[in-house]
Every structure is written in C-alpha cells, then in structure tokens.
Amino acid sequence: MTDPSERYRTTAAQRELAARVREIAETHFAPRALEWEQTGQFPAPNIKLLAEAGVMGTAVPVEYGGAGGGWLDSAVVLEEIARTCYVTAMATLGELGVQSRAIAAFGDAALKADLLPRIARGDVVCSICITEADSGSDVGAIVTRAVPTDGGWRLSGGKALISRLDVVDIMLVCTRFGTGEGRGIRDVGFLVVERDRPGVTVSGAHQTLGGERLFELTLTDVFVPERNLLVGPGGFKTMMNAFNGQRCLNAAISIGIAQGALDAALARAQQREQFGHPIADFQGIRWMLADCAIDIEAARALVHRAAYNDGNDFPNRYDSAVAKVFANEMSLRVTDRVLQIFGGHGFLRDLPAERYLRWARYGGLGGGTPQVLRDGIAGELYRARR
Numbered sequence: 001m002t003d004p005s006e007r008y009r010t011t012a013a014q015r016e017l018a019a020r021v022r023e024i025a026e027t028h029f030a031p032r033a034l035e036w037e038q039t040g041q042f043p044a045p046n047i048k049l050l051a052e053a054g055v056m057g058t059a060v061p062v063e064y065g066g067a068g069g070g071w072l073d074s075a076v077v078l079e080e081i082a083r084t085c086y087v088t089a090m091a092t093l094g095e096l097g098v099q100s101r102a103i104a105a106f107g108d109a110a111l112k113a114d115l116l117p118r119i120a121r122g123d124v125v126c127s128i129c130i131t132e133a134d135s136g137s138d139v140g141a142i143v144t145r146a147v148p149t150d151g152g153w154r155l156s157g158g159k160a161l162i163s164r165l166d167v168v169d170i171m172l173v174c175t176r177f178g179t180g181e182g183r184g185i186r187d188v189g190f191l192v193v194e195r196d197r198p199g200v201t202v203s204g205a206h207q208t209l210g211g212e213r214l215f216e217l218t219l220t221d222v223f224v225p226e227r228n229l230l231v232g233p234g235g236f237k238t239m240m241n242a243f244n245g246q247r248c249l250n251a252a253i254s255i256g257i258a259q260g261a262l263d264a265a266l267a268r269a270q271q272r273e274q275f276g277h278p279i280a281d282f283q284g285i286r287w288m289l290a291d292c293a294i295d296i297e298a299a300r301a302l303v304h305r306a307a308y309n310d311g312n313d314f315p316n317r318y319d320s321a322v323a324k325v326f327a328n329e330m331s332l333r334v335t336d337r338v339l340q341i342f343g344g345h346g347f348l349r350d351l352p353a354e355r356y357l358r359w360a361r362y363g364g365l366g367g368g369t370p371q372v373l374r375d376g377i378a379g380e381l382y383r384a385r386r
C-alpha cells in the first residue's frame with residue numbers, strides 16, 4: 001500500500017511539507033500533548049518550532065515572507081499536527097487559515113505589510129471573534145456595533161466562546177456598522193482590533209472537553225482607525241468565501257485526529273493478546289479497523305477535493321460543507337471504534353484512546369454545525385434543480 005498522502009491530489013512539495021510537519025509533531029508535540037490540554041496553556045514552544053520550520057507562513061503570500069501555499073497546503077499541515085496534538089492544531093488554525101488569508105485578500109496595504117510578515121514568523125496570535133452570547137449560528141443576530149467617528153469607528157459590544165484571547169495580539173472582530181436596525185447581515189463586516197487598545201477587556205478562561213480554553217471579550221467604546229477596516233458593511237458575504245476554506249481546515253483537523261486514533265488502535269490490536277491471540281486476529285477487530293480506514297480515506301478525498309479548488313482563491317460552499325460534515329462525523333465514528341478496540345483500558349486517561357474521542361467532538365461545533373451546513377447543502381441542491 002502506498003503512503004496515504006501519495007494517493008490524493010498532493011504534489012511532491014506538499015508530501016515533503018507533510019513529512020516535515022509529521023516529524024516535528026511526533027518528536028516534539030506528542031510527548032506534551034496531554035500536558036497542554038490539562039494545563040490549558042497556549043503551546044507557544046510548538047508555534048516557535050513551526051515558525052522556525054517555515055510552516056506558520058504556509059498561508060502568507062511569498063511577498064510578505066510566507067510560503068504562499070494554498071488551502072490544500074494548510075489542510076495537509078493541520079492534519080499532521082492534529083494527528084498528535086489537538087491543542088496545537090487549534091492554536092495554529094487561524095494563522096494557517098482564515099485570519100491570514102482574509103488579511104491577505106481584503107486588508108489594506110499598510111495592514112498587510114504590518115501583520116503578515118509577523119504571522120509568518122510566529123510572532124502574532126490573531127483570533128477571529130464572531131460568536132456572541134446570544135448569537136452563534138445566527139450571525140445576523142450580533143449586537144456588537146461600530147459607529148463612525150473622526151478617522152475611524154467607535155466599537156462596542158461583546159464576544160463569547162473565543163479561542164486564545166489569553167495570548168492574543170490581533171482580533172478580527174465581526175461587527176455591525178452604523179446605526180441601522182440591528183438585524184440581518186446587510187450591515188455586518190469585520191474590523192481588525194489590536195488587543196492593547198483602550199476599552200478591550202478579556203475575561204473568563206473556560207476549560208473545554210478538548211483542552212483549549214475559551215474566553216469572553218468586552219469592547220467598550222474602542223477606537224478603531226480607518227486603516228483597520230477588513231471588510232465593511234455587507235462584507236460578511238465576502239468573508240463567507242474565506243470561511244468555506246476554513247471549513248476544509250476544520251475538517252482536516254478531524255481527519256488528523258481520526259488518523260492518529262487509528263494508528264494507536266493498530267498498534268494496540270497487534271500487541272494486546274486475548275484467548276491466546278493478538279486481538280488483531282479477530283474478525284470483530286479487523287472489521288472495525290477496516291471501517292476506520294474506509295471512513296478516513298473517504299473524508300480525506302472529500303477534503304482534498306474541496307481544498308484543492310482548481311486554483312481558485314477560495315473553496316466553494318457546497319464542496320467544503322459536504323467535506324466538513326462528513327469529516328466531523330467520521331472522526332466521531334472512528335474514535336469511538338478505536339476506544340472500543342482498546343477495551344476498558346481505552347477509558348483510562350493514561351492511554352490515548354479517550355483523548356482522541358474528546359478531541360473529535362470539537363469539529364461539529366465550530367465553523368458551521370452539521371445541522372446548519374446540511375441546510376446549506378440542501379439549499380444548493382434545490383438551486384441546482386431550478
């Protein structure tokens with residue numbers, strides 16, 4: 001059997017990138033994966049290693065010091081990181097994905113020149129802040145608002161369930177613009193907000209099932225200069241193109257988690273003996289392992305198809321939604337089977353099986369839930385028949 005990465009649409013350069021990241025992850029991330037989730041600390045040393053290897057600039061254009069990779073490059077990298085350390089995958093998802101690509105595509109020249117080289121060097125943590133206490137899937141219900149003032153905007157509101165705000169430098173904040181009626185996405189866009197602006201407050205440090213911590217953000221009359229505009233009123237639809245790409249990356253993390261779990265189950269099944277045989281000899285186990293492989297192969301093919309995207313800037317909505325729903329649900333099926341293969345020992349925190357199952361639970365919560373994405377997929381089917 002050939003290496004899985006050779007059976008997809010990856011180039012030799014992407015396979016080399018994957019191998020490089022795998023080596024870093026297995027050597028440096030795997031031994032401390034549990035520690036990062038138990039302490040809730042940001043895995044800064046891992047980001048440094050990835051930056052030194054040129055990986056943090058995967059999504060940054062070459063002219064800004066990055067590698068100028070496409071969405072598939074980012075997917076390949078995130079799969080390899082998630083295979084050993086979910087917390088590190090989540091800590092790099094934004095810089096390898098929508099944050100960097102949105103700044104590169106929509107930011108003004110000064111903003112790009114300032115931020116992108118620092119992202120590529122791993123010097124900047126850049127969060128995206130969309131979710132609010134009363135607005136999750138329904139972005140049209142956000143209440144954060146930017147009111148025009150001399151030279152920019154005054155921004156007020158709050159965000160919830162936001163990653164990495166304990167270490168953040170820059171935030172892409174989803175906001176309503178002006179003083180309109182306050183419903184729907186017509187007046188919604190994004191501003192870039194520096195963490196150290198007066199009026200920015202971070203609170204909470206909620207522990208999660210996967211290990212990374214989530215925070216609340218309060219914005220009290222924060223001045224944001226004109227040059228920090230990313231996309232103005234009506235720009236949410238523009239940003240949706242970038243979110244389609246982000247869905248492929250969320251799905252790549254699901255694949256990495258499932259692959260890491262399958263690797264662990266294969267080793268365990270060959271080593272654990274019952275009834276005088278390795279449990280790998282029993283059909284019940286063989287078929288579970290085979291079902292895991294079938295699931296992962298199918299998900300990877302879907303995600304690579306969506307992320308490859310025939311050279312367009314952003315993956316399309318239908319392909320990325322199909323890939324994300326399948327990969328998210330696949331990773332739950334796979335990690336559940338893997339825990340079964342580990343038996344009662346799989347329930348212990350000491351062995352890796354339960355860890356993968358917990359990590360897999362995130363995929364279907366962030367970046368578009370399976371329920372909301374299924375609605376979108378059905379909508380595309382109806383449109384295609386008109």
Ligand SMILES: Cc1cc2nc3c(=O)[nH]c(=O)nc-3n(C[C@H](O)[C@H](O)[C@H](O)COP(=O)(O)OP(=O)(O)OC[C@H]3O[C@@H](n4cnc5c(N)ncnc54)[C@H](O)[C@@H]3O)c2cc1C
Pocket residue numbers: 127128129130131135136137138160161162163208210212214362365366367368369370371372375
């Ligand atoms: C680990 C983690 C990290 C996160 N990081 C960030 C971050 O950095 N930035 C950020 O902005 N957000 C972040 N989030 C928040 C995440 O994006 C939201 O949880 C997500 O958008 C869902 O919103 P909600 O939790 O409010 O759920 P809700 O939207 O309230 O949904 C609750 C349930 O109702 C279902 N539902 C909602 N609408 C429909 C519908 N129309 N049809 C059928 N079912 C529906 C959903 O599928 C879900 O099952 C993070 C979440 C997690 C878990």
